[in-house]
Amino acid sequence: MIKKRFILNFPPDSGDKPLSYHLVKEYDIRINILKAEVFPGKRGSLLLELQGTAANIEKGIDYLVRHNVDCEPLEKRIRFQEERCIDCGNCVAVCFAGALTMGPPDWKLQFDKSQCVVCELCVTACPLKLFEINFQ
Amino acid sequence: MTTKTYDEINRKIKSGKAVILTAEEVSEMARNTSPEEIAEKVDVVTTATFGAMCSSGAIINFGHASPPIRMEKIRLNGVPAYEGLAAVDAYIGATACDPERPEYGGAHVIQELIEGREIELEAWGKGTDCYPRKYIKTKITKDSVNEIYLFNPRNAYQNYNVAVNTTKKLIHTYMGTLLPGLRNATYSTSGELSPLLNDPEMRTIGIGTRIFLGGTEGFVVWPGTQYNTSKPVNEFGIPVSNARTIAVIGNLKEMSPEFVQAAYFDRYGTSLFVGIGIPIPVLDADMARRVSVRNDQIETSVLDYGSPGAPKIGQVTYAELRSGQIQVSGRKVRTAPVASLSKARRIAELLKTALLEGRFEISQPVKMFPSENSLKSLVETDKPGKEMQP
Incomplete structure (x- = not known):
């Protein structure tokens, strides 16, 4: 069993299909919705954590793609200019998900993208504007 | 009793015989070494900070x-x-x-x-x-x-408060984004490595002190604005909130972007991260005791930035702040710095190396700062009439 987070972007006409039901029922994937934005008739975006076997998750993602859902691993939607980071900690202060952490011994920023919940607070909290997250 | 003069220390630096430690190293050493022994063994302690210092700027002649x-x-x-x-x-x-x-x-x-x-x-x-x-x-x-030099009227605050927010609304401050309902706490000094916390009564820092500023040599030129000696101190002689400050000058042409960094705090405004390092001579056992101060001995005030007047709602040590969690109003609150300890450490190490290699020397201040000074508030003499009020 593995856990992996994906950002899903739905086309305007996909709102009527129970896609997540099929993920659970047919691919035995546990899903956890971490963030959702739905604008009926326009678009929808989801942050999903999928838990299951690697093979099933791959099949589940294929299923979604076949239904015109754009699926991308979360970390591919996060851009962080690490080389410019000064390790100030402003992003750590707002990251309640625990993706951004800092501590002994070296007090350098650690970024575990797999823990991100796309709250996007770091995007504005970083005084150097080093984060970019593309949810839509 | 050991006493050393600035000249004696500089002669040791020149001959490569001076013993230089960072403030963190000497604090560790003090766990099993007395102030008198430290005064004998150690000549200079390097301190440093790298934080957002809004009262900074540059003079230019075009x-x-x-x-x-x-x-x-x-x-x-x-x-x-x-x-x-x-x-x-x-x-x-x-x-x-x-x-x-x-x-x-x-x-x-x-x-x-x-x-x-x-x-x-x-x-x-x-x-x-x-x-x-x-x-x-x-x-x-x-x-x-022709000329361009950094002239910062208020830098390197001696201690600074911890910022929290007890209200229901997220707020944007120069201490970072403060989550509602006491869900985070931010702090900004480098604790036991911080320059003015290692010389709390400013016995060795005054007008003319040679420092590391933004990657090059700089000088302390005046007490910083809002210089305050009247804040309450704890049993270790440390003011428990923001107290003394320094005004500094250095040649911008020689500075490095590694140690000066522009910042924008969302819905607050711009500020400048400035790297400052100050060498503190261990003149005697009293100075040895001062530079040996540890994070668990340095306390600071927790202020509620969400409430008018930012009332004090707690007091914590830097050891607690660095643990990642403090207790405020009976609740556990997650902490994070808003100043870079890793950069401050790098500055302290660079300054140490420069002193060891004889490329930097310490300077005796030409004039010490006032021993007593408190702050005035701005009095509003012309209050708007009724017709001006909303």
Whole structure:
């Protein structure tokens, strides 16, 4: 069993299909919705954590793609200019998900993208504007 | 009893025999070494900080154009610079900005100048007999101008408060984004490594103290604005909230972008991260005791930035802050710094190496700072009449 987070972007006409039901029922994937934005008739975006076997998750993602859902691993939607980071900690202060952490011994920023919940607070909290997250 | 003079220490530095430790190293050493022994063994302790210091800026002399202009309004990459200094002198403050573009400020202009980049200068004058020109638009760099030096009126605060927010609304401050309902706490000094916490009564830091500033040599030139000696101190002689400050100067042409960094705090404004290192001579056992102060002995106040007047709602040590969690009003609150300890450590190490290699020397202040000073508030003498109030 593995856990992996994906950002899903739905086309305007996909709102009527129970896609997540099929993920659970047919691919035995546990899903956890971490963030959702739905604008009926326009678009929808989801942050999903999928838990299951690697093979099933791959099949589940294929299923979604076949239904015109754009699926991308979360970390591919996060851009962080690490080389410019000064390790100030402003992003750590707002990251309640625990993706951004800092501590002994070296007090350098650690970024575990797999823990991100796309709250996007770091995007504005970083005084150097080093984060970019593309949810839509 | 060991006592050393500045000259004696400098002679040891020159001959490569001086013992130099960082403030963190000496604090560790003090766990099993007495102040008297430390005074005997250690000559200089290096301290450092790298934090956002809003009261920073640069003085520039652009040089005269032909025909000349008396610059009465100045913009640098669109950011207003202070023009009320003769014809071609200016001061660009870190927090200055065009209100239409609040995320780009004087701090960014300063950083780009340090990086060697070109900045657009635009200036206007009314035209006079001796300065006939009324307008100029040109490009400048740090090398094209006559002088450009950082002159920061208030830096390196001696201690600073912890910021929390007890309200239900997320707030944006210079201490970072504060989540509602006491869900985070931010702090900004480098604790036992912080310059003014290692010399709490300013016995060795005064006018003329040679320091590390932004990657080069700088000097302490005056007490910083809001210099305050009257804050309550704890049993270790440490003021438990922001107290003393320093005004500093250094040649921007020699600075490094590694140690000066522009910042924009969302819905607050721009500021400048400044790297400062101060060597503190261990003149005697008293100074040895001062530089040995540890994070668990340095306390600071927890202020609620969400409530009017930012009331104090707690007091914690830097050891607690560094643990990642503090107790405030009976609740566990997650902590995070908003100043870079890793950069501060790098500065302390660089300064240590420079002293060990005899490339830096310590300086005795030509004048010490006032031993007593407290702050005044701004009194409003002309309160608006009823018709002015909303």
